[in-house]
Amino acid sequence: MIQLILEAGKTSVDLALYLLLPVLVIMMALMKLLEARGIVAGISKILAPVLNRIGIPGMGVFAALQLLFVGAFAPIASLRLMESNGTSRRGIAATLAMVFAMSQANVVFPMAAAGLDVGVTILTSIIGGLVAAGTTYYIFTRSLGSDIVTESLEVARDTKNSTVNLLIAGGQEAVEIVLKSVPIILIAIFVVKLIQFFGLIGLIKTLATPLFHLFGLSSTAVLPIVTKFMAGGTAMLGVSMQLLQTGTLSIADINRLAGFMINPLDLVGIAIYMSAGVKTASVVRPAIAGAVCGVTVRAILHLLFY
Secondary structure, eight states, X not given: OHHHHHHHHHHHHHHIIIIIHHHHHHHHHHHHHHHHTTHHHHHHHHHHHHHGGGTOOTXXXXXXXXXXXXOTTTTHHHHHHHHHTTOOHHHHHHHHHHHHHSOOHHHHHHHHTTTOOHHHHHHXXXXXXXXHHHHIIIIITGGGOSOOOOOOOOOOOOOSSOHHHHHHHHHHHHHHHHHHHHHHHHHHHHXXXXXXXXXXXXHHHHHHHHHHXXXXXXXXXXXXXXXXXXXXXXXXXXXXXXXXXXXXSOHHHHHHHHHHHSSSOSHHHHHHHHTTOHHHHHTHHHHHHHHHHHHHHHHHHHHXXX
């Protein structure tokens, strides 16, 4: 047990310090600068009328772009900013659901070198993200009230602080988020190691084999799927690349499973996004429900394409 705890601790610290921290520091610093100079507010005003129709605040587009082209946890910067700018809980829930249902760049682009179809993956990400946001806003968060998606777009420009000071302030906020997320990441990874220790992966593989054969998939895909939902996309990427190199998993399997498997909707992803703020944490359940709808649509599309 002590050995498993130490291994989970090392993995969680590596994830927090060498993956999460660099991305968040840069993204939070840039978002802080864009907010202070009024750029975020200006873009949000333009996008809000269109995106409000499906429940996404104008600022939500930043979250989608950060996920698709930066990494799994980059949208936390936008969610943090949305919380401070007065975005409604329904709007945050819709944005969070959209993020949970879309593909993250830190998995998509490394897998592209092995044969993942990036174009189809991004296309299904957009479709699934819109489905997730719409269902969350109009179905799963109706109990939150009839408020529309709102943001404080008239953000006062910060002309007193220098660019360097703004970047440092944003980076310090990122460090705070990372430190809060470490305990939850550690617990999630520890649970995965317990499952592996007791041999439950083999049991799941045996039970899931008939279902996988029904969809024309190799039962070998059970390991990366279980790894993804328990330990996160980065861990799944490492396992999948190893299986691809040994030939036990085909790129056709990866393309068929991409809509279901490549997204931040897992224990680690949920834990990290809950640390973005109080509002975000309070709407995680409806956001997950909406994300499941979006991921289901993506999974069906990938099965149809391949």
